[in-house]
Amino acid sequence: EPEVTQTPSHQVTQMGQEVILRCVPISNHLYFYWYRQILGQKVEFLVSFYNNEISEKSEIFDDQFSVERPDGSNFTLKIRSTKLEDSAMYFCASSGGSRSYNSPLHFGNGTRLTVT
């Protein structure tokens, strides 16, 4: 069964540094997402992406964050000038179908980001 893959599985970075989290969505999916989960807390929506542009973003997704689909297969989340509170598990997800809410999201295994 096709899977969403994320790399790296664990990223450690120093406060103030930039990180790029990478995802390869399922190949025929049209909608892409990033979510994060701070340890012990609920999964929070960050951003959704469709047709090469952001379709929705949360209040968490401020100017520190950006997303890109650089080559038709990868979907990246860039975090500029990381802060301690950015430490979390970041999940990429994708879904297919013409009506986005009709399709379940398929999640990757996540990237654990640790900011020191």
Place this chain on the structure above:
Amino acid sequence: AQTVTQSQPEMSVQEAETVTLSCTYDTSESDYYLFWYKQPPSRQMILVIRQEAYKQQNATENRFSVNFQKAAKSFSLKISDSQLGDAAMYFCASRTSGSRLTFGEGTQLTVNP
């Protein structure tokens, strides 16, 4: 805006027994989907079951079934014949015509041998 509430932070069940996890939601939309995701210690998010709001029949996937009460905005998950591998965090989630999937706080399920 959507909200999803799971009022049981932790639940436990004996192996082979049945357990029900509760979830309530709130939305102003008439058309939406509801989901249960499982997150084992590996922290991967795995889809367990989904329910279309316009369908009256409760969804079933093998040992997993839901009790969808639309008027009460309730969406509980029943796990029958619980197995040790069912131990995980379970998240209820909802989604409307927007792209955002909104999660509840999660319920940690322990399965006792």
